[in-house]
Amino acid sequence: MQAKLLFLWTLAVTALIAQNQPVLGEDTVKVSDHVWAIMGWPNIAIVVGNRATLVVDTGLGPRNGATIARVAAKLAPGNQKLYLTTTHFHPEHAGGDAGFPAGTILIRNAAQQREMELHGKEMIDLFAGRSAQNKELLANAALRTPDIIFEQEARLDLGGVTARLLWFGGAHTKGDELTFVEPDRTLISGDVVQNKIVPGIFRDGGTPSSWLAVLDKVAALNALHVLPDHSAPGDGSMVALEKKFISDLRTSALELKKQGVAVDDAGKRLEGEFKTKYPTWPSMNVSGFVRSIYAE
Numbered sequence: 001m002q003a004k005l006l007f008l009w010t011l012a013v014t015a016l017i018a019q020n021q022p023v024l025g026e027d028t029v030k031v032s033d034h035v036w037a038i039m040g041w042p043n044i045a046i047v048v049g050n051r052a053t054l055v056v057d058t059g060l061g062p063r064n065g066a067t068i069a070r071v072a073a074k075l076a077p078g079n080q081k082l083y084l085t086t087t088h089f090h091p092e093h094a095g096g097d098a099g100f101p102a103g104t105i106l107i108r109n110a111a112q113q114r115e116m117e118l119h120g121k122e123m124i125d126l127f128a129g130r131s132a133q134n135k136e137l138l139a140n141a142a143l144r145t146p147d148i149i150f151e152q153e154a155r156l157d158l159g160g161v162t163a164r165l166l167w168f169g170g171a172h173t174k175g176d177e178l179t180f181v182e183p184d185r186t187l188i189s190g191d192v193v194q195n196k197i198v199p200g201i202f203r204d205g206g207t208p209s210s211w212l213a214v215l216d217k218v219a220a221l222n223a224l225h226v227l228p229d230h231s232a233p234g235d236g237s238m239v240a241l242e243k244k245f246i247s248d249l250r251t252s253a254l255e256l257k258k259q260g261v262a263v264d265d266a267g268k269r270l271e272g273e274f275k276t277k278y279p280t281w282p283s284m285n286v287s288g289f290v291r292s293i294y295a296e
């Protein structure tokens, strides 16, 4: 148990250091028997079977995509087949597909692809405008049409390991995709399940209730390991904690709404309250999510 705790602690520290690094490195950590991760902004999952490899997320721009493809090839030199999928359409998750080698099989769910077609380019321009470094990284970003689009589930047999790509509904975005790796029982959770991070709904992505409905389906998977995109990996208890936090915040916010408390005041009050309730969370900026709860 002690070794396991030390391992999780090391992962947590690595994740914390790497969380704001848009240029991904080539170091990996092993999450479970078939799953490795490059820790960074965002964390990238690489699922290795004995015939094929699956990468989840591209990093920000083609240079990061190329780095990930190199790491994937190093982890499984014999694998000819490379699949690529994305947790959601935001540029640090999906804007690097041009860096992957020709022949990479791009696969994502239909809801996510619709968002990509409607707002993918707009988001790349938005992110490129945030810093000179982003601009450079996104300069040659090209969004290509997926080779495979699925509605609710696609199963990839990678040889000795299966990746289930799942769309359970809207949460952080409309097209949030989850990857469940069997037999490892490792969940690659994107923004849907994070490690002590206040959830955020992007524009009209999902709603607090749709997020909770997604989490019910995630809970049924009974994950043993969870690798989120913007926080440290952990065990399956992260799923229940995510659900508890959102339900808790929703109940409290709806109570204040009933009392006629203005949404901004509710956000401030709940920030204080939840800092006490969840003291180990690094930040408790709940005002955005409280606004989503009020709006639903």
Ligand SMILES: [Zn+2]
Residues within 6 Å of the ligand: 088, 090, 172, 191, 202
């Ligand atoms: Zn996002």
Ligand SMILES: [Zn+2]
Residues within 6 Å of the ligand: 042, 090, 092, 093, 229, 230
């Ligand atoms: Zn992100």
